[in-house]
Ligand code: FES
């Protein structure tokens with residue numbers, strides 16, 4: 361993050377603490393419950409958001425050397441991400457071109473070629489069909505058109521983004537240019553926090569009984585921190601103090617820690633935000649990056665039907681932990697994070713259970729819950 365941006369954010373926090381205020385919109389707003397439950401809404405989101413927008417599925421450090429791969433199954437299509445011999449990243453549909461079997465069964469690893477378990481058709485790292493046992497049975501079936509199908513993919517700030525559907529006719533397979541425009545200044549912010557240089561630690565996948573939108577809502581305001589995290593993380597934070605900056609369709613939220621008061625008496629040149637606040641980036645529609653003092657947590661939130669979420673997440677650490685002590689350190693951090701995330705999801709699941717009860721036609725966002733209003737407005741713009 362630029363030093364001047366960092367100083368501006370610290371200045372805003374200190375001003376709020378002095379005045380006992382927080383970032384707010386001009387007024388509260390409402391959202392119809394039908395935005396969560398409405399007929400057809402989930403399908404529109406699946407098609408317009410989760411097929412046509414760049415979605416982050418992982419981190420480039422998971423594909424360090426040629427042939428490194430990981431598979432990904434939460435995005436609505438089975439995906440196979442591979443580091444190619446040329447050093448680029450290619451993402452394919454993990455579906456055999458013979459009769460459609462899943463080609464790569466493993467979660468991650470390194471391969472010279474990907475061999476389908478059913479009849480052993482094999483595909484190169486570049487996706488080309490390179491081997492067909494008993495080829496005499498396939499006279500006239502050209503291998504050229506039967507390579508693994510690519511999906512649009514690209515890397516920005518170290519994150520690997522895809523559109524989980526085949527590359528269209530005339531459409532580039534590389535998303536890089538589109539990503540630069542889509543993320544705008546956020547890419548720079550994330551690079552500044554070391555997002556590109558990080559290494560993935562402790563990836564996990566969890567399924568919860570709530571809408572993907574509720575799963576994001578629970579992260580986007582500081583109003584709940586005192587009651588919902590009273591004994592876990594609230595002692596580190598303030599009651600309902602946060603900064604909210606929409607950046608295009610995305611959001612940057614700052615949740616200051618009590619220690620930030622120390623900066624008030626120091627010259628601005630010595631200010632540093634990161635030790636004294638969690639910075640939460642929401643990359644629309646479904647990625648959250650929580651930047652903490654010495655690492656970041658990355659959470660990708662995937663719809664699995666209207667009322668179920670698959671959460672794929674990992675910790676980005678500065679270097680892969682080599683000792684038990686280092687692992688214990690990050691594990692202790694993760695225990696705090698995921699403890700708080702469980703508290704958040706418990707509230708979100710509680711909301712989910714009540715959505716259909718008829719108690720509310722609409723829900724209310726307080727003026728300081730305006731990050732949620734921004735998020736839902738962005739959904740509405742693209743799915744109405
Ligand atoms: S389905 Fe893959 S080789 Fe037959």
Ligand SMILES: [Fe+2]
Nearest residue numbers: 578579700704
């Ligand atoms: Fe929370």
